[in-house]
Amino acid sequence: MTTLVTGAGGQVGRAALRALGADGIGLGRAELDVTDRAAVLAAVRRHAPDLILHAAAWTDVDGAEVQREAAQQANVEASRFVAEAAKAVGARLVALSTDFVFDGAKRTPYVESDAVQPISYYGETKLLGEQAAFDAYPEGTWIVRTAWVYDESGTNFPRLVLRLAETRDELRVVEDQSGSPTYAGHLAPVLLSLPDVVPAGLHHVAGSGGATRREWAEAVLTAAGRSTRVVGVSSDEFPTPAQRPAYSVLASEHAATPVLPPWRTGIEACMAGYVA
Numbered sequence: 001m002t003t004l005v006t007g008a009g010g011q012v013g014r015a016a017l018r019a020l021g022a023d024g025i026g027l028g029r030a031e032l033d034v035t036d037r038a039a040v041l042a043a044v045r046r047h048a049p050d051l052i053l054h055a056a057a058w059t060d061v062d063g064a065e066v067q068r069e070a071a072q073q074a075n076v077e078a079s080r081f082v083a084e085a086a087k088a089v090g091a092r093l094v095a096l097s098t099d100f101v102f103d104g105a106k107r108t109p110y111v112e113s114d115a116v117q118p119i120s121y122y123g124e125t126k127l128l129g130e131q132a133a134f135d136a137y138p139e140g141t142w143i144v145r146t147a148w149v150y151d152e153s154g155t156n157f158p159r160l161v162l163r164l165a166e167t168r169d170e171l172r173v174v175e176d177q178s179g180s181p182t183y184a185g186h187l188a189p190v191l192l193s194l195p196d197v198v199p200a201g202l203h204h205v206a207g208s209g210g211a212t213r214r215e216w217a218e219a220v221l222t223a224a225g226r227s228t229r230v231v232g233v234s235s236d237e238f239p240t241p242a243q244r245p246a247y248s249v250l251a252s253e254h255a256a257t258p259v260l261p262p263w264r265t266g267i268e269a270c271m272a273g274y275v276a
């Protein structure tokens, strides 16, 4: 079975290719710009995969507020192109979406049937991307909403925390945002097997349990053997161009949707392979 991975240079793409070994074909941005419709179709026809993991996306949440057209192309149009191409060759498509489709007003985990209401342009484009893929290829598309993704080497929150801890005894970390920290190494294998275990449609898959950013930072520092103090602060202290949901913990309401290990287990697994 052949699996084609878009966004092969990103956190999820890299983890998927590690899990796939010789069965994986990874196309990074240099090999395939997913906003180029003809190129997407040509690449998919050339490789004729059984499964496509669409991991390419515009993921700069703050940048999306200003570079709206580019974010829209990468997250909405590209989703449509990849879904059309998957349909053309009869490949199953697993595409990623985000907890940022929610406004964060709930205080219990968001499930698939909860009302969406993005509060950032990134969240809006990801939601439109979900719809574009479903419209193009409803019978063959698995959309997976995940959250707070990190790995050993990407641009991510745990690595930022560890970098800051090298020069500071105390870190001030936002306490009024809760989510589901998700280790790419736990997520990727589940994405690849999802079409074998659940019907096409929308699925929430993220590290189990919820954490505030402060708790996440503390767990990362503990796993790294650091004694840096963490002080919880309001997000007002760190204004950003894009608004983030105050609460976006994810869970699935579908009994058959795989459940990832607890978020703390993900941190321990990641730190075991951490590259400074």
Ligand SMILES: NC(=O)c1ccc[n+]([C@@H]2O[C@H](COP(=O)([O-])OP(=O)(O)OC[C@H]3O[C@@H](n4cnc5c(N)ncnc54)[C@H](OP(=O)(O)O)[C@@H]3O)[C@@H](O)[C@H]2O)c1
Pocket (backbone or CB within 6 Å): 006, 007, 008, 009, 010, 011, 012, 013, 028, 029, 032, 033, 034, 035, 054, 055, 056, 057, 058, 059, 074, 096, 097, 098, 099, 126, 145, 146, 147, 148, 149, 150, 154
């Ligand atoms: N990271 C998170 O916390 C998070 C949370 C929820 C959902 N997700 C979703 O999960 C998926 C994977 O995220 P990730 O964490 O692996 O993100 P990532 O590390 O930023 O990887 C995304 C990859 O997509 C590539 N890309 C961007 N535009 C492209 C284009 N036009 N053509 C081809 N490739 C392009 C990027 O290349 P460049 O590096 O060259 O830009 C990057 O390698 C995305 O759909 C994201 O929205 C992520």
